Amino acid sequence: MTDIQYLAPHTLDEAVGAFAAAAGTARILAGGTDLLVQMRAGMVRPGLIVDIKKIAEMTSIEETADGGFVVGAAVSGAVLAEHPRFGKVWPGVLESINLIGSTQVQGRASAGGNLCNGSPAGDSVPAMMAADAIVTVQGPNGRRQMPVEAVPAGPGRINLAPAEILVSFTLPPRPPGSSDAYLRMIPRTEMDIAVVGCGVSLTLTNGVCTAARVGLGAVAPTVLLVEAAAKALIGSKLDTAAVDAAAAACSAACRPIDDKRGTIVYRTKVAGVLLKRTVGIAADRAGRA
Amino acid sequence: MNETSNKWIGQNTIRPDGADKVTGRAAYGADTTMPGMIWGSVLRSPHPHARIRSIDTSKAEALPGVKAVITAKDIVEFPLDKSVVLGIQDMRWMCRNVMAREKALFHGHPVAAVAATTEAIAAEACKLIDVDYEVLPWVIEIEDAIKPGAPLLHDFIQFEGKPSNIAGTLEHKLGDIDAGFAQADVVIERSFTTRPVHQGYIETHACLVSVSADGKTTIWSSSQGQFMVRAMTSLLTGLPQSSIRAIPAEIGGGFGGKTIVYLEPLATVLSKKSGRPVKMVMSREEVMRATGPTSGSMSTVKIGATKDGKIVAAQGTYYLQAGAFPGSPIRGAAGCAFAPYDIPNVISRGFDVVSNRSKVAAYRAPGAPIGAYAVECVLDEIAEALKIDPLDLRIQNAAREGTKAAHGPVYPRIGLLETMEAARAHPHYKAPLGKFQGRGVASGFWFNAGGESSAQVNITEDGNVVVTTGHPDIGGSRAAIANIAAELLGIDYRRVSVLIGDTATVGYSNLTGGSRVLFASAIVVTESAEQVIGQLKARAAKVWGISADAVVWENGEARPSGDHTGNFPTMTLAEIAAKASETGGPIGAGVQLNTTGAEGGFSTHICDVEVDVELGIVSVLRYTSFQDVGRAVHPAYVEGQIQGGAAQGIGWALNEEYIYNKDGKVDNPGFLDYRMPVCSDLPMLDAVMIEIPNPKHPQGVRGVGEVPLVPVMAAVANAVHSALGKRFYSLPMSPPKVLEGLDEGTLQAAE
């Protein structure tokens, strides 16, 4: 193994500078729960590791004046769970992050790492998509924002430019009657990788679904935002016909592979089942009568 | 020994190994280092089946930092035409398994090994070894391997006069099978498949070997038998056993999978060649690709019973995967399958099938869970057909004292019936069940074993006790031996220190396997302790000037008796030890024996499951094991054995399997995708220990470590059937398989 340099800058500018200077041989380190595993397996051999956990903006959680949240990309699942308000407003996003790994992994693993790792099975990604989260990224050419669904590019690939760092997730304010939920299917009860994951965020006004977003994981090369499923829910009272239609839309959106983790048939069927269950939980949390 | 008077036997005393383990101080296989130590690494076959035309190691040898490179040439060859058996292994296969000789027979088969100053250099050097392979067609699954025209692994295997992958057969026969079936009112015949599953020990194989300039060899390694390590290493390297000292490390799980060597002979040869101590540690991936799982299987079981529930005939046919070399546990499958029942007419057959996968190794009651799975599922169908409660059917047909088993013995006093009756009377058996929930029962048998054991019991100068035995402790033997020694000597168990000796410090002891260790070592420890007590009495007698016959040993003290009662103050162990040099020298005794009388173990399980019918997920809700444990010398450990068996069986039943890709390679060589259960997957696993003491053992001990796994897959499968009204004939009952099996009709019926 060649020597590895390690840097833990206190500012984003330093981090971006070092990342850029290393010209492709550097890796960002958030919690390291993907990166270190990949290094040990010999899949990646970075020359430089840039640890972003000392950068205040990347490890803070801010509730904005309008009731939205800005969550630093390197905030760990355990820290997010301790926030007094976040989990009340975004229970689905929080549960999606909190079911990553185990207690030990939770002390480190971040939503930023989960997204940037580029896995189609990353658990927090469908929930973040459903939440309509916007990501802020910073690179040598400054800052930009994009919706979270624009980040995944394919298994292990993301749409960040060279030397760009994911800074934070911005979650919008919630109108009354809103909530969200995330469910995944795994053959075990923990320490497993999603065979299908489904995030749903919705708003109910007088029993009618006025807004909905659906994110679906592990059924295609990237996590999917399933607009057809959302459409089937919006305007309905979440009656069986509407939820069935949304479930069918989820199954139709699947472009899975047959692999050791699940068959095409199984994943397609389960996508619909999870949609129904997730909608049910989100609706109950939103105060459905 | 009278239960009620026991002070230490039956107590959950503090584990002698506990403090070191919870503080991280226990030294496992990979934890020992030496000055000048270098690292070994194995080059493994990238092909599932290939002839090795030549190996060129020159480039690897030239790499700076490389100190030695070895291939099969450096390992002692055992010719194919002459069997040399060591324990359950045949050295013809062992020498070819540790290092591929003529052919590489599975993906991951070692073909060369390197020792270098760093792990990275060793790994780099492996890549520089040129192996010229002639790639051959390969075969993984049993059904493919036994087809006519299948690729053949070994030229020398013949079956029914023709070249074949069926390497051996075994048959147990009792009565007249045709006459038996002719008496039956109901006959049910079903076929089953199970997948190979790994023992799943947390600690990967690891060793450190130092061969000195004079050939004296020291091996530190994690195994289930330091004497097995010594003997195998001796045979495979040509070093005499007297030159090898094998020191057992703490073991991070074995479950049968460490009754065999992989690394020790390679590290020994590398150390000899390089003149440096060599350490080797397998990765999890190497463990999954190249160490023994237990067999996958294909089986057919046919059982006939009369209307009133008497089983009159039973026939079982078991094909078991052996991996690349002969030696699957067909004896356990075919031998244990029908052993819990009194059946007059039985044929049970096993077929040993080789294919291009890693050589199987022992796994807790090798073969027996496979045997029980098929039999216990068919019995459930018989009960259903006859409308008899499944436990009642088993009780009616249970083997008991005097029953002649198809695999040979006539049973002495056994506790099978008690396990079944305890299950029937238990609240678990009557607890209500909800929608898509079901309950299954199953019973099982394991042979258990005796064999060679040695022990030394020494009294220290300050009057405490050191007991040395020769078996790696993988299930609580140190704690149990401490209890027994304390009981016999009449002292506090904290004054007894139990150690596992190495091959140079304790007499030959067979490996930890077959549920034999406490059975066998308790016998030699008991005899040693009795000799020590004899010496203690004699020393006191000498001090008092009376005859030794007039001294009794009670509560850790010598007391004058008979005419001399009350004439002298009693002498404690410490007082006698303090006078040892004046009264005849050190006090201690050792016993070495080939023990016999390990009677079989039986258990009966109840399992409740719930099926998520939309996702196909089976969850175990409640599980209770009822086991005849002989005598629970350390009950918490016995309970742990029972719970561990249930956990492993649930994994085998529901999720564990080797997945091969289209290139004949294992596609899930790690714990993420090879799904053993995690804690949250399991309910509290209840253990009901039934103590029917083994009449042939001083403390009544029966083996308890293996039978807990035997009934589990069948109990789970029967519960799934009870929940859904549909039976799955292949394991694992993983979510995709279960969901695929659930059609509308089944679901409606189940509701």
Ligand SMILES: Cc1cc2nc3c(=O)[nH]c(=O)nc-3n(C[C@H](O)[C@H](O)[C@H](O)COP(=O)(O)OP(=O)(O)OC[C@H]3O[C@@H](n4cnc5c(N)ncnc54)[C@H](O)[C@@H]3O)c2cc1C
């Ligand atoms: C035992 C175990 C269990 C797990 N279970 C789950 C699970 O249940 N569900 C699941 O989804 N995942 C699971 N994972 C994977 C992993 O924990 C998650 O993906 C986690 O969210 C990664 O976060 P991290 O902060 O540790 O990322 P890191 O490992 O630090 O980073 C991951 C990748 O993203 C890059 N990166 C990280 N942060 C940034 C950034 N701000 N900008 C640009 N690039 C960045 C890194 O360079 C790296 O390539 C598990 C891992 C382990 C070891």
